[in-house]
Amino acid sequence: MTKRLLAALAAGVAIALAAAPTLPAAAQTYKAEYKISTVLGAPFPWGVSAQRWADLVKERSNGRIVMKVYPGAQLVGGDQTKEFTAMRQGVIDMAVGSTINWSPQVAELNLFALPFLMPDHKALDAITGGEAGKKLFDIVAAKDVIPLAWGENGFREVSNSKRDVKTPADLKGLKIRVVGSPLFNETxxxxxxxxxxxxxADAQPALSTGAVDGQENPITVYVAAKLNTVGQKHLTLWGYVADPLIFAVSKPVWDTFSAEDQKLLRETAAEAGQYGKELARKGITEEDPSTLKAIEALGVTVTRLTPEDQKAFQAATKPVYDKWKARIGVPLVEAAEKAVGERK
Structure with missing residues (x-):
């Protein structure tokens, strides 16, 4: 083959390559499906907001990025406390996770479980949207999980089958189902x-049989799980702790996305998180108490603690608060306390 012919062939190949369409990296390296872990699915706001995230991403990526919600912590065999570790290892692609469930691996997330730190939604927003919230995201990111946005499961209220709870004395002796956290147990x-x-999964049958007297969860869980049908006729709104959610991606997975798609995931997570907050707060505010009225219509007594009423509960749990403030980190807690004090 002559040199002239070789040169001509080389030139032809170069022209053909230049003319060929450039395939996006996603078409070559992205997974066919990304799994999102949640504890609760629809109709809970938790699961609904996770699905909203998946839908927004699919729509705005024109179907290039497909995400599917797997509720019930099924990706970790039902053990929700293992979710964060599975994300670090890349076993789980994504999650809309509870700060409570992740706190065994990220002690600082116990901030939101400090009893009576946050008196209202404005206080919660001041923490997540301020210096303390940023510090928490930095801490999570340092553990190979990339946090994108805040969501919400809601303030955790207490219900039981025995009596109205208006003072700490009313709780004496009641068997209350709590999540697997030492801080909740101590409180x-x-x-x-x-x-x-x-x-x-074990709590609902235990409530039904009377093996436990009560439980603590957001109102949305009380309603969706129809806890009034398992004897939970006494509901107290005390807002002792909140349960913010975090939309996040495993770092090994995050690193496979282009900068443009990382931006897409972050923006859509923020939108879905805001949507979830609105759902979690719907019908339980002073401006819109419709959900609370509907609960009362079912024959449930709804007790609303005033700030004055809360003082007795705060006093009883102060030793727990002080102990865990030191464990969580005094600077972080003080940043949160400052945000609460300066909220508008």
């Missing part, structure tokens, strides 16, 4: 209750 012990740690 209810300080209030004179008998806390019992169990998964949510």
């Amino acid at each position: 209810f012990t300080a209030l004179g209750a008998n806390p019992t740690q169990m998964s949510w």
Whole structure:
């Protein structure tokens, strides 16, 4: 073959390559499906907001990025406390996770479980949207999980089958189902209750049979799970702790996305998180108490603690608060306390 012919062939190949369409990296390296882990699915705001995230991403990526929600912590065999570790390892692609469930691996997330730190939604927003919230995201990101946006499961209220709870003395001796967190256990012990740690899957039958007297969860969970049908006729709104959610991506997975798609994931997570907050707060505010009225119409007594009423509960749990403030980190807690004090 002559040199002239070789040169001509080389030139032809170069022209053909230049003319060929450039395939996006996503078409070559992205997964066919990304799994999103959640504890609760629809109709809970938690699961609805996770699905909204998946829908927004699929729509705005023109179907290039497909995400599917797997509720019930099924990606970790139902053990929700293992979700964060699975994300670090890249076993789970994404999650809309609870700060409570992630707190065994990220101690600082216990901030939101400090009893009576946040008196209202404005206080919660001031923390997540301020210096403390940024610090928490930095801490999570340092553990190979990329946090994108805040969501919400809601303030956790207490219900039981025995009596109205207006003072700490009313909790004395009640068997209350709590999540698997030492801080929750210590808080209810300080209030004179008998806390019992169990998964949510086990909690509902336990409430039905009377094995436990009560539970603490956001109103949305109370309604969606129809807890009034398992004897939970006494509901107290005390807002002792909140349960913010975090939209996040495993770092090994995050690093495979282009900068443009990372921006897409972050923006859509923020939108879905805001949507979830609106759902979690709907019908339980002073401006719109429709959900609370509907609960009362079912024969449930709804007790609303005033700030003055809360003082007795705060006093009873102060030793727990102080102990965990040191464990969580005094500077972080003080940043949160400052945000609460300066909220508008």
